[in-house]
Amino acid sequence: MRLLLIEDNRQLAGLLCKDLEKHGYAVDLAENGVDAEFMGNEEPYDMVVLDLGLPQRSGLEVLKNWRRDGNGVPVIILTARDTWHERVDGFKAGADDYLGKPFHFQELLMRIQALLRRSHDMPGEHLHSGGLVLDEERQLVILTNGENVELTGTEFRLLRYFMLHPGSILSKTRLTEHLYEQEFDRDSNLIEVYVRRLRDKLGKQTIVTRRGQGYIFAAEK
């Protein structure tokens, strides 16, 4: 999952980046409104965490502009300005969730996970998809027979993306775009390696290869 964090407090941004990456998110950071708006339009983010008090362009304006231009990326507003009228204004601008500062990281994490599931029409406590259940807390997957399978960081990221897009053809480029942050070397064949590893752990049929197109998770048989 690729996530855009928009936060002008470097110290907090640094902490958040580290914590989010620990939980399997590829995080890009924007420190002002103008950069943030540009990045949100240019890169295919799965989620945006937006601070409202930004230099150059306010967070609310950035959000309004995105929505005006048809950019429907899920947005969580994370701000010190959390009176009710500000929440209502945030909602009107197109925010999907609102979290006031100061907050506990665990809370933010839960909100991000819930919003991700919701934006893929998968409500519920855990991510259920293709007969598998993903435990995002412990980064392991529970098979149909109830067996727990541990995952490495990258395996977890990849499987989560597959599970959120069941039945879709996912190209290697798209997977790379959504699993790694901006600076990552996109030419690598790492995806192939990790798909193979997931197949080893979950069974060959879990992920099907479409030659020249990409991979499908939980393909209809």
Added chain:
Amino acid sequence: MNSLERRLQLGLSLTLVALIGLMGFIGNQAVRSMTESFAASRLEHDAESLLAAMQVDPAGARVRWRRINQIYSQPFSGHYYVIRFDDDHLVHSRSLWDQSIEIPRLLSGEMRRQLVSGPEDQQLLLLLFGYQKNGRHFTLGVAEDMTPIYRERDDFIRWFALLALGGLLALLLVQSLIVRRSFKRLDKVRDNVLLLEQGKAVELSEDVPVEVLPLVQEFNHLLRLLSQRLERSRNALGNLAHALKGPLNLLTQYFDANACDTTNAGREQAVLQTDRIHQLMERELNRGRLAGQNLSTQRFDPANEMQNLIAVLQQVHRDKGVSIQYQVDEPFEPFGDREDMLELLGNLLDNACKWAVSKVVCRIEGGEQTSILVEDDGAGLQDDDIQYLTQRGSRIDENVEGHGLGLAIVGDIVKLYGGSISFSRSPDLGGLSIQIFLPRSRGKE
């Protein structure tokens, strides 16, 4: 009497009535004296010609007439003369027929004018002259019947009075219209103030009569000043919140990251105090942001806002799946400061959602006072707590567990708006029911 309009109307009317009255009185007098003088001067001429026509026999009391106006010969023609000689010998005109007019004896050269009643109820103007002719002293009385002249004069006076009265009424009407029209222009100011109160205008229109323009300008100036000051202080508080919450947030992150470190005994205390600082800060900053019944800020219009507020609340309490029903009785005139009211309703509903099992009901009614009712189907407060809260009046503090911080700001807002808050058990839902009344008009506080 404090109405300028009525005072002006009354003053102008009184002056007008006095003026027309005086005019009527003087006119009346003038006409009266004019008619009499006119008749008198004619009589004087008559007396002179009578005197000229008289041939007085110095020995006897006989008068012979050379030539005399026919009118003195027709019986009761209205023109008469009487001559009284020194020896009380009387000579009448033929017109007097068998009647007579009593006249006194005058010295020669003397002249007198009086009104007497004559034959056939005639009112006579009698002019008396004392003369001496051919060595004989006598008094000549010439009289004319004034009745027809009086009748005409009275007719004239009556018409004049009628005309004056009609004119007076017309003038009063016109003047009242002018005054009312002039004051109509002030109605615009009143309408403007109303619009302002309803939040439909930002300031008063300066297209007003010059007499009130300085007032309106000063008012607008104060309004702008107030609105700027409020905006500045709200911005400042927002910035302060932003600035304070940054470090506070970092502290929270720091404590979270070191959650496993149980070796440090002070850590728990530090976490507790950080929370406390956060709560106190929130409370004071929120209180500072309140605008109250302010003319210069945006009004709260439930038709526009409630849907969004409910959506936000449903987002916040999504996992719980609480259904929030709200009802606004139409038409609801926008009321109060938008931010204040959203804070009030947001906190009330948020609190209700926290305690509800599955349902929250909110009803907003306008009218003389704004009524807000929020009920939930949760466990509600203990009767003791309800009594405690009711006894303390509108004051709610953090002591009532769970109904803490959110309701504290609710209490602040209610107090600022001069309203009342009461707690009870909801008869329909069984949970807590909070009823708030906020007076609409600042005049009635």
